[in-house]
Amino acid sequence: MREIKYIAVHCTATPQTTSIDSIRNYWKTSLKWKMPGYHFIIKPDGEIVELLSIDQVSNGVAGYNSKTINICYIGGVDKNLKPIDNRTEAQKKSLLAKLTELKKKFPKAIIQGHRDFPKVAKACPCFNAKTEYEKL
Template sequence: MRRIDFIVIHCTATPQDTRPEAIQHYWKEYLKWKNPGYHYLIEASGDVRQLATEDRICNGVAGHNANSIHVSYIGGVVADNKPLDNRTAAQRNSMKVLVMRLKQQYPQARIQGHRDFPFVKKACPSFDARKEFGDL
């Protein structure tokens, strides 16, 4: 069992109607990743897709993947690729339920956004995850 120190919150930085298969295709064909970027992906409908089991390492944050679980929602930007927290109510609810479960499973893990790691120069997940989940 891996030691989990972080529950990392992401956005896909894509339109909200992007299909999970398109995201996975991008990782595999263009980035040449063997593992997905996230363990969990939350669609605009609120449906949660598990892309990898929690014992697998995903490619969410360079240098921090061995000890992290990655959760992402589809969206996070507007048409001109400017960051925007555009989660649907269903995504917010599903994310809260999932993150609560993960925090119970990994009580020592810190919840934070991708942007909260050192040397990350992106707005992902387009909101302050530490503040939003600070009560967990």
């Protein structure tokens, strides 16, 4: 098993109507990634979809992926593509449950947003994940 130092929280920075298939297609065709950007993605209805086993490396945070589990919710922008925390209640509940589960498995891992990593100039995940999940 990999050494996990971080659990990174992301948003897709897409409308909440965006499909997982279109996100996967973007990674493959536009970014030329062989692996997904996240281990888990949370749909607006709260369904958690595993895109990659946590023993494999995803493409969530450049320079940190080998020691990070990446989890994401679909959304994070308004109709003008401006950053906004628009998680549904179902997404909040599912995200908390998955982070709680992962933190039990990796108690020393730091939960933080994508934006909290050094040299990241993004609003992602469009809320303060460090503060929201500091008690886990």
